Amino acid sequence: MRITVEGISEGQPIPGQFAFAVPHAQDHMALSDNRNPRVTWDGVPEGTRSFAVVVVDPDVPSDASNVNQEGKTLAEEMPRVDFYHWLLVDIPAEVREIAEGEDSDGVTPRGKSTGRVEKGVRGANDYTDFMAGDPDMKGVYGGYDGPCPPWNDERLHHYTFTVYALDVTSLGLDGDFRGGDVMKAMEGHILDRASVTGTYTLKANV
Template identity: 30%
Template sequence: MSTNDPFARLPEAASFAVTSTDVADGAAWSPEQMSAGVPGGKDASPQLSWSGAPEGTKSYAVTVYDPDAPTGSGLWHWAVADIPATVTELPAGAGDETGSGLPEGAFQLPNDARAARYMGAAPPAGHGPHRYFVVVHALDVESIDVPADTTPALLGFTMTGHILGRAVLTATAENVA
């Protein structure tokens, strides 16, 4: 597994807690969170709950990123912006095509497949284990003010100066077929 740390070049931020009923930190994704292109996969975003965000948090963003994808730049699986500060949970499946499980005002950005939805894990066969960083970013602004069609990478760049805290859960997946 790669030692690539996606936070190594970012400003430090306070830590807070994120948990999921669908995956434990360091554990493998369940079939529901795998790509529909993988046997049993359903492209269902995980349930997430978070607590302990820093004082002054005015909104959240959630991202799912695989730094181990063989692209040279990793792979963004999901990005949600403008989650109100009063929200501390997303239900399983909130990242479907409609985004109907997202709170009012929040929106999904296109992932690296250019679909504004959660894209499940599908590491290439024989490529070894991949890590999926599920991150809740606590922000000091109510709206990060990016266009709905922007990339998750640009969202990350825009958030850099607004991150008060970061809650991280790491899931894994491997395709041994």
């Protein structure tokens, strides 16, 4: 299989319009366009019955105590965990494209709905947990929300966009399912996959 994420090249910075936040000189960061990029794929294996699109950042600090704290930095070598930015499953076998802005167009305070949309079923991304302590932003964040790494993080973050070709029409997931649920449900059903990884940071000189 082959995947194309328009505007994102392997190992290169992700454009700001696809991010949740962009750098800001006075406030460290400002909310951005938060549009999902256009994703297309081809070279689909025989027997494909559905697709899943997953975006994950493996560089998120495991301890959030000092995230975005004045006078503190997050060391590059500190332990890291996966953070899921996009979960779209049960995409019909005939689909080959998610258009730019189709699953996210702007930051939506308190999140977006999970469940069925035109081209699949949305899961809950990890902003659901990250925003839980903010009374103005807390909620369930369905579908795509783009990069917003800590502005005091010394590590460059990597965002891997992957499309999976699956041998089932549905993964049987519903409600506010999460990244781990998707990865477990796909076990034994992946016919092929294709990925591209872009980078992002809000910290100068990283």
